[in-house]
Amino acid sequence: MSQAKLLVEGVSRVFPAARGGKPTRALEPVDLQVGANDFITILGPSGCGKSTLLRIVAGLDRPSSGRVLLDGRPVAGPGPDRGVVFQSYTLFPWLTVAENIEFGLREKGMPAAERRGIVEAYLDKVGLRGFEGHYPRQLSGGMQQRTAIARALANDPEILLLDEPFGALDNQTRALMQELLLGIWEREAKTVLFVTHDIEEAIFMASRVVVMTARPGRIKADVRVDLPHPRHYTIKTSPEFSALKAQLTEEIRAEAVLAAAEH
Amino acid sequence: MPMLRPLEPVGRGPRLVLGVSFFVLFVAVWAFATLGGYVSRTFLADPLTMVQDGWLLLTRFGFLGDIGVTVWRVLGGFVLAAVVAVPLGILMGAYKPVEAFLEPFVSFARYLPASAFVPLLILWAGIGETQKLLVIFIGSVFQIVLMVAVAVGQTRRDLVEAAYTLGATDRGVVRRVLIPANAPEIAEILRLVLGWAWTYVIVAEFIGSSSGIGHMIIESQALLATGQIIFGIIVIGLIGLVSDFAFKALNRALFRWRLA
Ligand SMILES: Nc1ncnc2c1ncn2[C@@H]1O[C@H](COP(=O)(O)OP(=O)(O)OP(=O)(O)O)[C@@H](O)[C@H]1O
Ligand SMILES: [Mg+2]
Numbered sequence: 001m002s003q004a005k006l007l008v009e010g011v012s013r014v015f016p017a018a019r020g021g022k023p024t025r026a027l028e029p030v031d032l033q034v035g036a037n038d039f040i041t042i043l044g045p046s047g048c049g050k051s052t053l054l055r056i057v058a059g060l061d062r063p064s065s066g067r068v069l070l071d072g073r074p075v076a077g078p079g080p081d082r083g084v085v086f087q088s089y090t091l092f093p094w095l096t097v098a099e100n101i102e103f104g105l106r107e108k109g110m111p112a113a114e115r116r117g118i119v120e121a122y123l124d125k126v127g128l129r130g131f132e133g134h135y136p137r138q139l140s141g142g143m144q145q146r147t148a149i150a151r152a153l154a155n156d157p158e159i160l161l162l163d164e165p166f167g168a169l170d171n172q173t174r175a176l177m178q179e180l181l182l183g184i185w186e187r188e189a190k191t192v193l194f195v196t197h198d199i200e201e202a203i204f205m206a207s208r209v210v211v212m213t214a215r216p217g218r219i220k221a222d223v224r225v226d227l228p229h230p231r232h233y234t235i236k237t238s239p240e241f242s243a244l245k246a247q248l249t250e251e252i253r254a255e256a257v258l259a260a261a262e263h
Numbered sequence: 264m265p266m267l268r269p270l271e272p273v274g275r276g277p278r279l280v281l282g283v284s285f286f287v288l289f290v291a292v293w294a295f296a297t298l299g300g301y302v303s304r305t306f307l308a309d310p311l312t313m314v315q316d317g318w319l320l321l322t323r324f325g326f327l328g329d330i331g332v333t334v335w336r337v338l339g340g341f342v343l344a345a346v347v348a349v350p351l352g353i354l355m356g357a358y359k360p361v362e363a364f365l366e367p368f369v370s371f372a373r374y375l376p377a378s379a380f381v382p383l384l385i386l387w388a389g390i391g392e393t394q395k396l397l398v399i400f401i402g403s404v405f406q407i408v409l410m411v412a413v414a415v416g417q418t419r420r421d422l423v424e425a426a427y428t429l430g431a432t433d434r435g436v437v438r439r440v441l442i443p444a445n446a447p448e449i450a451e452i453l454r455l456v457l458g459w460a461w462t463y464v465i466v467a468e469f470i471g472s473s474s475g476i477g478h479m480i481i482e483s484q485a486l487l488a489t490g491q492i493i494f495g496i497i498v499i500g501l502i503g504l505v506s507d508f509a510f511k512a513l514n515r516a517l518f519r520w521r522l523a
Binding site for chain 2: 060082088090106152155
């Protein structure tokens with residue numbers, strides 16, 4: 001077992017009441033260990049607190065209780081050691097693709113020549129060679145998210161956090177993006193925490209799938225995925241894959257029913 | 264004639280024709296009213312007289328000099344105001360305690376009519392150029408501060424968060440997110456306020472001035488030279504139009520990413 005890269009200890013989140021309402025318990029105390037080089041997908045119905053958990057790990061939100069440790073150090077705020085890719089498109093619209101990718105490197109004060117090398121490498125890795133001078137407006141959604149992944153990875157973070165990054169893409173594009181991200185992970189041994197509500201997506205990329213309950217979110221199941229690497233999209237039709245899918249569908253269905261009943 | 268559809272765009276050609284035709288219509292009605300004898304010449308000159316008066320002003324009375332002086336005053340006061348107000352607005356938008364400290368006062372101050380300061384400023388600064396610049400400064404500075412602060416305060420939060428997760432410092436967020444994200448908006452605000460600055464300068468030139476377009480207009484009133492007055496007003500309009508076009512073109516060139 002690899003040592004814990006990221007440790008989530010008893011993290012909960014209660015949002016204060018809006019006028020006249022009750023406080024929202026978005027997250028029950030959650031414990032989670034992420035080993036170095038793990039690819040963890042967090043699977044849960046809408047509104048179960050997946051984004052909340054990820055934002056707390058990113059340091060963009062504060063837990064109501066508990067704490068988050070990265071390499072043994074408590075997380076106090078956002079920082080370049082935790083790269084984030086958001087569901088909404090958050091490229092800087094006034095910067096070109098290449099300038100977006102080098103944003104973090106410039107903040108670090110890295111010299112221009114060195115920056116250029118890294119930007120070039122990531123342009124190739126995410127297949128955006130030829131688009132480095134384009135502005136985000138001129139890109140499709142898939143290209144924007146690839147740029148966002150490159151921007152996060154260029155910083156060489158300890159862990160990559162992704163919040164339904166492919167949620168707004170069509171199925172074909174989404175499948176390609178999954179392969180692309182998985183390929184990068186297989187080659188570069190990154191640690192990844194990936195939030196999704198898509199079961200196939202969760203299984204295909206993960207070394208572990210963490211299933212959350214309906215709101216207030218808790219961890220309900222933690223399933224190892226021992227499919228071999230490198231994974232090819234054809235694996236999605238293998239019996240092992242189908243068995244996992246059936247198992248997770250059962251787990252998540254109960255929660256979806258609960259979540260739907262509440263709304 | 265195709266049906267008029269809401270929000271249906273209009274082509275370049277028709278747009279130009281439509282835009283020019285209103286000017287033509289306007290001058291036609293004016294000419295009809297004055298040349299047709301429906302309005303007394305004493306009160307409203309006809310277009311031909313206006314053009315003749317204008318020509319005289321330019322060739323014999325050195326009106327170009329007046330125009331230059333007025334343009335200089337507007338730009339001087341406006342640039343001073345922008346240099347003070349834009350950084351202050353950015354600070355207010357970015358840092359909430361600064362906003363809490365200044366916003367109430369600035370909101371109050373922006374309703375103080377700049378023209379009403381003219382008599383007071385004459386007492387303080389005499390009738391020289393300083394006083395003219397101050398009128399425009401007072402008229403513009405609070406408006407710019409407030410509008411810039413609002414724009415900066417409304418910066419997309421997810422972009423700010425993205426910058427922090429990429430390792431940006433607090434200053435980095437201001438410098439590399441808040442400012443570039445709002446630069447086009449700030450340029451738009453400056454364009455708008457520059458338009459207003461023209462009103463202030465004319466009022467400032469009505470009182471205690473010996474040069475400028477406003478001075479010419481008030482002198483012409485004493486002579487009942489309505490042709491000259493109208494020519495002066497039209498010149499202001501034309502300069503406004505040209506500077507507006509120039510500003511828009513500059514913004515388009517500077518902020519290509521917005522249109523890309
Ligand atoms: N800033 C906030 N203030 C109040 N309540 C919030 C806030 N953010 C989230 N919530 C509530 O917390 C709960 C969990 O939200 P969260 O965004 O984490 O869900 P999610 O699992 O990411 O859902 P989805 O799959 O739809 O993105 C929701 O009920 C939401 O209404
Ligand atoms: Mg979410």
